[in-house]
Amino acid sequence: MGWTRKILRVDLSSGKITTEPLNMDWAMQYLGQRGLATKYFTEEVDANVDPLGPENKIIYATGPLTGTMASTGGRYSVITKGALTNAIACSNSGGYFGAEMKFAGWDMVIVEGRSEKPVYLSIIDDKVELLDASEIWGTSVWNTDAWIKTKHQDPQTRVATIGVAAENGVLYAAVVNDLHRAAGRSGVGTVMGSKNLKAIAIRGTGGVKVKDGRAFMKATTAAKKVLVDNAVTGEGLPMYGTQVLMNVINEAGALPTRNSRDVQFEGAHDISAEAMAAPRGSDGETNLQTNQACFGSTIACGRISKIDTKHFSVQNKPEYWHASGGLEYEAAWALGSNTGVDDLEALTYANFICNEQGLDPISFGATVSAAMELYEDGVISTENTGGIELKFGSAEALTKCVELTGLGEGFGKELGMGSARLTAKYGRPELSMTCKSQEFPAYDPRGIQGMGLTYATSNRGGCHLRSYTVSSEILGIPEKTDPLSTDGKPALVKAFQDATAAVDSAGLCVFTTFAWTLDDIAPQVDAGCEGDWTPEKLLETGERIWNMERMFNHRAGFTAEDDKLPERLMKDAAKTGPAKGLTAGVEKMLPEYYELRGWTPDGVPTNETLSRLAL
Template sequence: MAPDGYTGKVLRVDLSSEKISTEPLNKEWARQFIGGKGLGARYLFEELKPGIDPMSPENVLSIWTGPLVGTLVPLTSRYVVVTKSPLTGTFLDSYAGGFFGPEMKYAGFDGVIIKGKASKPVYLWLNDGKVEIRDARNVWGKDTYRTEEVIRKETGEKMARVASIGVAGENLSLISSVTNDLTRNAGRGGTGAAFGSKNLKAVAARGTLGVEVNDMDSLLPMVKEMIKTDVVGNPDHAGMITDGTPVLVEMSNDAGILPTRNWHDGVFDGHEGINSESIKTRVLVRKRACFDCALACGSWSKVKAGAFSGAATEGPEYETLGLCGSNCGIKNVEAVIRFVEDCDRHGLDSISAGNAVALAMDLYEKGILSKGDVNGLDLRFGNEEAYAKMPGIIAERKGIGDLLAEGALRAGRKIGHGADGMVMHVKGLEYPAYDPRGTIGMALAYATSDRGACHLRAWPVATDAYGSADPWSTEGKAATCVEDQTRTSVKWSFIFCDFYGVNFPNMAKYYSAATGYPSSEEELRKTGRRIWNLTRAFNFREGFARKDDTLPERMMNEPLRSGKTAGKAVPKESFEKMLSEYYALWGWDEQGRPTKAALTDAGLGDIASKLPGLG
């Protein structure tokens, strides 16, 4: 068979019986769902019993690449962890760049499906088609940096790439992540707990098998041209090359949507200490790219002096600067670097951790939590010394950390006194760093994302708060969300990085040259609709519907305080109107349930027939 960019192999591991097997990739599904998100969702839908506890051995944990991963097609270094989310109970797809994804493919596998639970801590070792379940005693309890190092030593492969959990994942924190290449995280939704609940410390890979594409002779010149014109020379990427995501700090602050002091404000008086300029002038060591990336948005940064001297990270990225910076009242990028290095080492999602710590700070300032409740710390907004201790406290579940490790919503519910109402989340997943009260499109994006509040499924903020459209008008916002969700469903299936603004025609070109399958914008749009309908169907099967596509009451009845968004909230009737419009555009019913007709039209007739109760 002609090469098509896939390895053609899926690895299965049952950690309970220690059974390892390799099977051919389901090529029919690959044609329908590409890879990454789509293919992962299709396998998960097939193999996961509805209604199971995501932390039980019955949950299915999988890792996927895509047909372009490991090729020279630019910005395709990602892998995705697909499972039922320990944090939200929804479908979960969490992505990370770096070097692990391509290495897993070079080691011989498009995907890895892990079931059961090991009787003692283990890690998986994937090496040129060979697979071992190895004793993880030497790395259990160790941070992710050290875990990478020890596994390289144990396997004798200094080029091995490792995706591991830290202490947070071992302790089953619902906001724990999977970390690879030191600073890259499949962060959201509790991927770390999905590993930890299976006693799985890490998946490590080293491969020299390579990836074969269908038409190297046409792919190479095309990609060389695209790197120049569509990546490096694309004016939309200019900010990513010079600054990376921190460029958004000033843009959000100007727009009044920068999360500040647990979402009480959208403008931060300390923005100058955490913006891109502060990184470039105070901490930047050098730019560092993920594998196969011509942009190199990452900034290797190191604190040069002061209390946090020596702390280093790649970034910090915008979401971290917003949630762990302004949202915690932190005015110095040096403190944020200390915090996020500790998040990476402990394997914590910095978006969720920033929200959780900001909640604790808010509750402490309001007197709902006493100093005794917060491990004896003076946990005021902006107190860097206390703040910097929090990642460790959460990961180790010490005192208040035991509550916060469950995510902000569960912590709020346990604390009581209305604390849960102060948490900004959808379906339990804490908000990323765009306040919907100044970008109503993001209100819809958060509410309808398949994994809870997420900025990577639709990003209408680009055209409203950051662009020229009215950020408070609902006009066209539902259509923007539908368009974005269709496009990102395809992007996350190849798997492209978020920061490549690749359009449908170019995706089709890459896809055809790499796989040999004919493709077109129209066909890929249909694939995108198929994938988004599939994750909707998954969540419907788990009991989710319009009742869950909501925002916290605070968004509706607590206006922001200053700047362009002063006095603004999300009007409930506007939100509900957008939501109805959105469901209608997808062909779903008023309750947000997918319909037989919509699923069948998207090529999911077989899925529709497995879902009782569809309209």
């Protein structure tokens, strides 16, 4: 149990919709969500497929604990070959959409082919239809959500959709569900758009059965108490959200600033959690209105914000005067310190547009910052930007760029390529702060060395969520390590990578691991699902998933050459803060990491490793 044991398969080319039983042998090996869907994907799709071709598939997958009473059990992932990266992509989201999929009776939805005309997939329990989406094609996430709920006459319908950005081929377009929760990274929304699939709308009226109800209730109740009693998950995250990190990382000298030219931002306080909670001088209101929880979450770290109605970005635009999804730390960094913009209201507006049009704010913000450096270096001018003075620190430039990129107009078309392609086009590829063509997020590896190895080896390209060693290196969870040292980091990164893959695959939020260990998670999985799930088995499952993803990328042509950081981080030392004088030491860590992984010195899993993991 835990699993519904049913899969929905939708062929957009033929319009054929079929159901099939879940492969339970694979479920025992890959658990669910990220792991299990990637198993299906890698078995069915050639690694060399064109991400935007009809041969690519896209899978929307839940975990066995999605939709249960386990805290944070509302997660789902979108698995495909990434439009931005050409690598395996798995982008995870919260909200309520994932749980609704389980209530409708489905573990995952596999979408194949390409529809001739725009369609959306309607799932109401067992009633599944492809319906015409021509009326909502070309409209925003927010409009699509409202249109479908009105059409279905059911406000409880949960919608995951693309915005205009994906339709226009922005390579880092997101799939947005519940208005402002997003499977944001790697261009999974772009793949969805390439299939002419506008949205998936789900309404489920069933429940989720677990293996042993009594044991499950006991395990989940005990685990919830751990989260509530923990100062981070019980108080810190709900009260301040992820944005509290802005001042922490700035003080630690690891806040990428102005396209990683600097590691500290003089305006960090102005865009921090503290600033969001302080009354504005203009109207006395706070940017932060309240917090919000995803399905089943006892943490509730989400931010709901309101923009100052007198701010230049929203003057005469009442559609942005309501409360909506506010800044998380990664978005505030990408749109803020990384572009040198310290205008909190402008950042919030840019974040609203990212949600409305379906953009990944990390890749968008980092691409704008690369473009700003091109502009300041004189490589591009207002002739290229359509008149925008693209200077670091310009809130006006940032807000104009997000509008153009969301709609795919003017210079926004170039920004939609992502920083790797944009900087290559103008002959300055070294200005792209990416790994495997994906912009890395809000932690400078010169100041947090473990994150350098995290970015370089992430199977989905530059990403913090594959092994969040910040937890140990800065926050001291589960134990403090020195952020400026590379010693012990290969083992730390491997441990975080394997454990995170297991947490994702269960359908839980990785934020639980600020309080939970696998000793807290395993009893919940084991009470919910067949399979004798122990902490050791979860860790082995995570390692299996990591190697499976790595092998897909290997077949797609990625090599050890792709496990590297931008030259700037390797050669230009940090100028200020604790890391002053340091560069990223990833080259020193990689050989030990490969050895710990059981890979060859060239970064390829050995036959022995693959055999040990039954791959």
